[in-house]
Every structure is written in C-alpha cells, then in structure tokens.
Amino acid sequence: xxxxxxxxxxxxxxxxxxxxxxxxxxxxxxxxxxxxxxxxxxxxxxxxxxxxxxxxxxxxxxxxxxxxxxxxxxxxxxxxxxxxxxxxxxxxxxxxxxxxxxxxxxxxxxxxxxxxxxxxxxxxxxxxxxxxxxxxxxxxxxxxxxxxxxxxxxxxxxxxxxxxxxxxxxxxxxxxxxxxxxxxxxxxxxxxxxxxxxxxxxxxxx
DNA sequence: CAGTAACG
DNA sequence: CATA
Numbered sequence: 651x652x653x654x655x656x657x658x659x660x661x662x663x664x665x666x667x668x669x670x671x672x673x674x675x676x677x678x679x680x681x682x683x684x685x686x687x688x689x690x691x692x693x694x695x696x697x698x699x700x701x702x703x704x705x706x707x708x709x710x711x712x713x714x715x716x717x718x719x720x721x722x723x724x725x726x727x728x729x730x731x732x733x734x735x736x737x738x739x740x741x742x743x744x745x746x747x748x749x750x751x752x753x754x755x756x757x758x759x760x761x762x763x764x765x766x767x768x769x770x771x772x773x774x775x776x777x778x779x780x781x782x783x784x785x786x787x788x789x790x791x792x793x794x795x796x797x798x799x800x801x802x803x804x805x806x807x808x809x810x811x812x813x814x815x816x817x818x819x820x821x822x823x824x825x826x827x828x829x830x831x832x833x834x835x836x837x838x839x840x841x842x843x844x845x846x847x848x849x850x851x852x853x854x855x856x
Numbered sequence: 857c858a859g860t861a862a863c864g
Numbered sequence: 865c866a867t868a
Contacts, residue, residue, distance in 0.1 A: 692858085693859090694857075694858080694859045695859095696857080697859065697860095699859045699860075700859085701858070701859075702859090703858090713858095715857080715858070719857070720857055720858075760858095767859095768858060769858055770858080771858035772857095773858085774857090775857090801866090801867090805865095827858095828858070
C-alpha cells in the first residue's frame with residue numbers, strides 16, 4: 651500500500667473562512683495598523699541576515715527577530731510605541747476556532763512581496779503550547795509547506811489562497827512549516843500584489 | 857533560531 | 865530534496 655505523507659494531527663485548513671468583503675475590511679484595518687506600527691525588516695539572530703518578509707504586529711505582544719534573538723515584546727522595535735490593538739474580527743476568529751483557549755496576545759503581520767519566502771521553522775517562542783496557532787492568508791496565493799515536529803521527516807505542500815485560515819492545534823502546534831513561494835498575480839485584494847499573513851498566538855500561560 | 861547555498 |  652502506498653501512503654502519501656499525511657498532515658500532522660491537529661492540522662486544519664478552513665478554505666476561504668473570510669469572504670471577499672471581510673478580507674477587504676481586514677485590509678483596511680491593517681493599513682491603519684501599519685501606519686502606527688510600520689513594517690520593519692527583521693534579521694536573523696547571530697548572523698544578521700535579513701528576512702525576505704517584512705513584519706509588524708498588533709495586540710499586546712509582538713514577535714520580533716534581531717541580532718540578539720527571537721522574542722515577544724510589547725513595543726515596536728523602531729518607534730518604541732505599543733503595538734496597535736488587534737482588530738475585533740481576529741478576536742472573533744480566535745473565539746470561533748479556539749473557544750476554550752485564553753485570548754490571543756500577539757498577531758504577527760508578515761508581508762510577502764512576490765519574491766519573499768519563509769524557511770521551514772517551528773513556532774516555539776511562546777510560554778505555552780496548549781493554545782493553537784491560527785493564521786490568515788490575504789492576497790496572492792502561496793505555496794505552504796508543512797512537516798512534522800522534528801526536522802528531516804516528510805513534508806507536504808499546499809496552496810493557501812486569500813481568506814484561508816490555517817489552524818495548528820494539538821500535535822501540529824509544533825510542526826515545522828514555511829512558505830516556499832508566492833504566486834504573483836493570483837489575487838486582486840492587494841493593489842500592489844503580494845501576500846499578507848496574520849498569525850495569532852497565545853504567548854503567556856497566565 | 858523563521859537565513860541561504862552547496863552538495864549528495 | 866534533505867542536510868549542514
């Protein structure tokens with residue numbers, strides 16, 4: 651019997667969870683957020699190599715990466731201001747998908763121009779892993795890769811289109827995942843193309 | 857460390 | 865494509 655690599659347990663895609671109208675409303679709110687909390691260019695710890703994605707955050711905590719390491723912090727790294735509030739539609743998404751989890755504290759905003767990629771990684775900078783990671787895709791379609799909780803195993807690839815929601819719960823909470831490629835011209839949501847990914851996370855265990 | 861490139 |  652042939653067995654194709656399967657997705658890790660707890661991994662779920664909710665195709666087009668947000669309709670076009672909701673996606674547009676979200677983009678409008680994100681524009682305001684990005685005025686107050688501009689996209690910044692993260693770099694890898696130790697090496698200082700630049701990420702190809704640009705980032706910002708909303709919510710009480712934001713994920714940042716610089717020469718010193720990965721961490722969550724309450725202030726924007728260049729403006730020194732608090733991160734803007736998380737849009738209500740995202741809090742509602744969290745309550746819908748993870749009704750038993752404590753409220754999300756961080757919403758990482760990753761902006762991918764068409765050449766940007768994100769290597770395989772785990773989301774493991776949080777103090778607790780019981781709550782799922784929930785992510786929203788907006789704009790151009792991307793090729794998403796997901797593996798298991800250890801490096802080196804089989805991986806599967808999947809296209810994420812605008813409005814899709816991905817849930818990393820249970821075993822898949824610590825699954826390796828990344829973005830291989832953004833497919834140019836596959837959505838009209840963002841005027842200048844590219845892709846936005848929102849990642850909602852519970853950070854603290856309080 | 858969520859980076860890339862060279863290599864088997 | 866998996867590994868360093």
